[in-house]
Structure formats: C-alpha cells, structure tokens
Amino acid sequence: MDINKIKQASTVIAEQIETRPTVGLILGSGLGVLADEIEQPVKIKYADIPGFPVSTVEGHAGQLVIGNLQGVTVLAMQGRFHYYEGYQLDEVTFPVRVMKDLGIETVVVTNAAGSVNRSFEPGDLMLITDHINNVGSNPLTGPNNKDLGVRFPDMSTAYTPALQDLARDAAKKFDISLKEGVYVWNSGPSYETPAEIRMLQTMGGDAVGMSTVPEVIVARHADMDVVGISCITNMAAGILDQPLSHDEVIETTEQAREKFLLFVKEIVARLN
Template sequence: MNIEAINKATQFISEKLTEQPKLGLILGSGLGKLADEIANPIKIKYAEIPGFPESTVEGHEGQLVIGELKGATVLAMQGRFHFYEGYGLEQVTFPVRVMKELGIETVVVTNAAGAVNHSLEPGDLMLITDHINQTGANPLIGPNNQELGVRFPDMSTAYSAPLQQLARDVAKKLTMTLKEGVYVWNSGPSYETPAEVRMIGQLGGDAVGMSTVPEVIVARHAGMEVVGISCISNMAAGILDQPLSHNEVIETTERVREQFLSFVKEMIASMTDK
C-alpha cells in the first residue's frame, strides 16, 4: 500500500474539513440515503480525490459526505468500490486507509445481501456477527508496511463485541427485530447458483453479498473497530422459484429505508453518548 498516496488523499480531504470526523460510514446499495441526513454537509466526489477510484454501480452516489449526524462528526462513503468492478483490493480498500489517517477509529459498514438462512426474509436487518471470505483474495496480500498494521492481523474479533451489543440494545429500544448472522463474501458480479447457495449454508453462512469483507479486513488491520449491518434484499438463488435482479435489491432497500435510517442514527447517537 502506497503511504504517499494515502497521505495525499488525506491532505486533500483534510483541507476541506471544518471538524474532525470521529466515525466512518460505508453505505451499500440503496442505503446511501443515510448520508442525506447529515447536517451541514461537505460533499466531495470520489473523482476529485487523489487516488480514489470511481463508483460505477447503480444505487451508489459516488461521493464522501462529511458533517454532523446525531451529535457526531461523521464521514460517510455514499457508495463503495467492488472487486467485480475490476478494481484491485488495494483500490477497493483505499478509502478505509484514508479514514484511519483522518483519525477515524470506528467504522459502521452496511450492505445489501441475499438471504441463505431460511429464517431471514427480504426487508430484515441482520447484525453481522462474523464473515466468511470465499473469494480466495485478500487485501493484505503483498508486502506489509508496519506503519499501517501487523503482518498477520487477528480476525477473531473482526466485528466488535461491544458494538454488537450496542446494536442489540438499540434494536430493543426501538422495538424492532434485528436478526444476526454470518456474512459470506463472493466476488460477483454474477449471483450465486442454487448449488453454491446450498454450499454456503452448509459452511455456516447466513447471508451472501459482493462487498464488505475487504473493507473490514483492512479496518481491523489498521486497528479500527467495526460494526456491520446487512439489509436482506432478496432470497438467494434456488430458495424461491424466481430469477434475481439488482432492481429487487434497490426496491427492497427503498422499502425498509426508514427503519434502516432510524436504526443506524440511533446507533450513532448511542455511540456518541458513551
């Protein structure tokens, strides 16, 4: 990882800030509306930031939004980068490195995911308790820079136990159902086959998607705390007798948008209070 490139992007963003961001938000497909709730926003298009790729996926605005949300100064990625877009994992996770250099210590990562576990259904919010990397790729492959993190980072607590408990407490306070499960990362962009979905279930996966895991690995490598939330947007292939489409993902996230917004905002408020 090129520290010079990280520093250049960090300096570019820092020069536009009036407050120090304390919390990073990575917003997945159809979930970027949360960034519209940020007060006094500073918006920076990815294309303007040195070293940043450009987001090419429908439902991703492709910009940073920095400002105040529920008493915290936050930096939100309104749209993310994916391995399937043709970017290397160093590019996919570059913004997470920049977050760390900006002083962010906690990251809330969100995504839209397909349900593998039959107890999940479209519209559910699922707290990510752990993940499975099924791609064979890892953003830390290659020379390691000790300034950024250790050579062999521990992933036994990839998702912060205290932040998971905070999420459960917030769900209880809002009297909403929060499911829990293991998120599986596949590269995409093709959806899984029914046979692959059955295999994922046997491996212990509850939901499957095409993002999140590389960012979480790098965030943990950098020493940041992570909490992850999946919006279950569809049943994975073979569970229902119907084809899958990205339109369904966007439609479902739109349908549960208010619940998602309320939940994440209350989480941020609870983090700020601590």
C-alpha cells in the same frame, strides 16, 4: 500500500472540513440515503480525491459526505467500490486507509445482501457477527507496511463485540427484530447458483454479498473498531422459485429505508 498516497487523499479531504470525523460510514447499494440525513454536509466527489476509484454501480452516488449526524462528526461513503468492478483490493479498501489517517477509529459498514438463511425475509436487518471470505483473495496480500498494521492481524473478533451489544440495544429501542448471522463474501457480479447457495448454507453462512469483507479486513488491520449491518434484500438463489435482479435489491432497500435510518442513526448516536 503507499502511505504517501493515503496522506495525499486525507490532506485533500481535511482541507475542506472544519472538524475531523470520528466515525466512518460505508453505505451499500440503495443505502446511501443515510448520507442525506447528515447536517451541514461537505460533499466531495470521489473523482476529486487523489487515489480514489469511482463507483460504477447503480445505487452508489460516488461521493464522500462529511458533517454532523446525531451529534457525531461522520464521514460517509455514499457508494463503495467492488472487486467485480475490476478494481484491485488495495483500491477497494483505499478509503478505509484514508479514514484511519483522518483519525477515524470506528467504522459502520452496511450492505445489501441475499439471504442464505431460510428464516430471514426481505427487508430484515442483520447484525453481522462474523464473515467468510469465499473469494480466495485478501487485501493484505503483498508486502506489509508495519506503520499501517501487523503482518498477521487477528480476525477472531473482526466485528467488535462491544459494538454488537450496542447495536442490539439500539434495535431494542425501536422494537426492530434484528437478525444476526455470518456474512459470506463472493466476488460477483453474477449471483450465486442454487448449488452454491446450498454450499454456503453448509458452510454456515446466513447472508451473501459482493462487498464488506475486504473493508473489514483492512479496518481490523488498522486496529479500527467495526460494526456491520446487512439489509436483506432477497432470498438467495434456489430458496424461492424466482429470478434475482439488482432492481429488486434497490426496491427492497427503499422499503426498508425508515427502519434502516432509525437503526443506524441510533447506533451513531451511541458512539458519541
């Protein structure tokens, strides 16, 4: 990863804001509505930031929104990038590098995910306690720049334990039945087959999606704290006798909107 490219992007962002953000928010499919809650927002299109890819997926607005949320200056990605869009993993994770260069030390990562766990239901929120990289690729592949992180980062606490406790307490405040589990990253863009879902159940997965893990790996490489939330949008293939579609994903995130907003805003407030 070229540090100069990171600094070019962070400089463009820094020149447009008065206060440096301390928390980064990565908002998944249908969850970008949280960025609309940010006060005194500065909005910067990805296309206007050097080195940033452009979101191509429905439900991803494709811009940074920087401002005040619950008394905290945040930088929100209203839409993310995916491996399946044809981007390399260093491109997918480039915004995380830029967040770190801006001084952000905590990342709240969200996604829409299918449930592998039969006890979950669409509309549930799941605290990510761990993940499985089921893609066979890693954003840290290639030469390591020691100024960005160590060659072999420890992933035994990829999702910061103290932030998991903070999230549990935030859920209790609003009586949210927070599920917990392991998120599996598959490349997509095709949904899994029923046989693949049975395999993921055997592996210990609880939810499956097409994002998040690359960003978390890079955040931990950069020694950033991470808390992850999945919005369960559907039961994975073979669990129910029905086809899967992205329309269902967007529809379910809209139904879970109020609960999601309350929960993540409370998490951010507690990071102050």
